[in-house]
Amino acid sequence: MTILSYLKALNRAITDEMERDPTVCVFGEDVRAAVTNVTAGLVKRFGAERVLDMPISEQAFTGVATGAALSGQRPLIEYQIPALLFLAFEQIVNQAHKFSLMTGGQTRVPVTYLVPSSGSRDGWAGQHSDHPYSLFAHVGVKTAVPATPADAYGLLVTALRDDDPVVVFAPAGAMGRREDVDPAALAPVPLGVGRIHRPGTDVTVVAVGHLVHDALEVAEELSGTISVEVFDPRTLHPFDWQGLAASLERTGRLVVVDDSNRSCGIGGEILATAAEQMRLTAPPKRVTRPDGAVLPFAEELDRALQPSRDQLRTAIQTVAKAGGFR
């Protein structure tokens, strides 16, 4: 067994895939110097032809990746900031994502978009603290939000092998995680398959990304009184609806903790689908950012708008004791 950090897991996934497949190449700003550390060592090992420092031209280099993908390459783009996805949104959503259907299946667009440190990153304020994974799930781009180092490795490998565009969010709140793993057991993780981190019988908590770890802590704290099952969907689109339904068969009670803005966030979709199709014995709850939140700079203000463990604990307790649907 060895200790694997989340950061190293991302680095290793890219390294392994570049080693295995000569068409995998890396685009991004400062990826040779590896300011995020995700691309450390890549230029030395694979050369400047495959690891390209880009000008600050996000729309253009995102489109360049699409063109390269139409022509046999498998680019990975690293965006330094989650908000850069807004600049590239047209190229990802309206171009890369639509090629397959619009060409009647003549082509595929295997591009991976990686955002290391998504969400609030302590002191980077309004324009650097978004967590827009729900936007991508909404428009239908495959979207992964790994919570652990092994899943970060497995999902990034899968994204790189996938023939469609895939966005991988590596939440700032998870980037510091470390885990004891058997290196030989590191393997691709399929899209659309959730993971139960902790089994339980009273309430299912669906937690996205870094919030899985908060959910596990709260579940442990509550273990004397409430048996909490922690379900990590790992990918938001496709979503493991079957896995969630199976969990709700056991518990019948649901809380979602999600770092999206409340309105139209993935948490709302999860509650809606559960209400429509799954077994619920009490009204469900979600803990999210507020509607349309813009994270203010000051630490106490930033924290006040992110889902907290206190809010999650209260939501679980409320749902656990709620009477059944009338």
Place this chain on the structure above:
Amino acid sequence: MADSAALYRTVRLIRRFEERAVELVRAKQIFGGIHPCTGQEAIAAGTCAALRRDDVITSTHRGHGHVLAKGADPARMMAELAGRATGLNRGRGGSMHAADFTVGVLGANAIVGAAAPIATGAAWAARRAGSDRVALTYFGDGAVSQGVVLEAFNLAALWRAPVIFVCENNGWATTTRTADHAAGSITGRAEAFGIPAARVDGMDPEAVLAATAEAVARARGGAGPTLLECLTYRFDAHHTWEHTARPRYRTPEEVEAGRARDPLAVQGARIPVADRARIDADVEQLMDAAVRFALDAPLPDPATALDHLYADGTRVRAGAA
């Protein structure tokens, strides 16, 4: 127009502000970190000296100098960096979003290039309102291949908008050299749109002032935009995270050579030694007071975290209910 001593004072103020801010980052009094503009002070000092109080600017992630030179209160600026309720933005903006509309600072911006069209719009609106106000927008060399900047050049030229584009070319966009990210030339980009462009010694506040004064006169006179490419060097880190992470992209020799010409020395040599000492002492006092003000200031109340989200006070649902 500013005299040599006033220009020196602005350069000194920015330098000391940045040095004190870096200390506060190290002491964890500033959450996150900052992009220090040390070495680049002459551009802020020289450009703002050519502006009136009612002219407007937009700034960048490396924007403390611009905001101070335009006239924002250093104490409230420092309080903003420290995330206090009495900061310029009431603790909502921090280093990369400092704004002070009372002195024409429409805001620093954390997205490279994003402010160029915003300044162009402000310039257009000033003219439409019958004012001779001008807008001046700063961006780095890294911004010159951002589509929106080139789109703004086009609009500004088409409309002869009273805007001055100031490129602070410090030779680097984070770890990438200008020559490795920008094909052609920076002035050539503007010239392609018919915008007059000049390269300016960005280490000399008086050279920057002279070039800006000309561009401002052109803009106020209705002759449209100008681009000034100010050549400079960033003395410190891209961002204070470099102080601990220490990525290697500039050799110590390069940094030493880049620091050889210091705007503080360039401007300091132009004024009598006694005046210089008096200004230095004044700035020191001002900075002591600014740091004290910032650290004594109240923290914002978490219950107000969503205040100012909408102009009309529209309330939204909380994240847990």
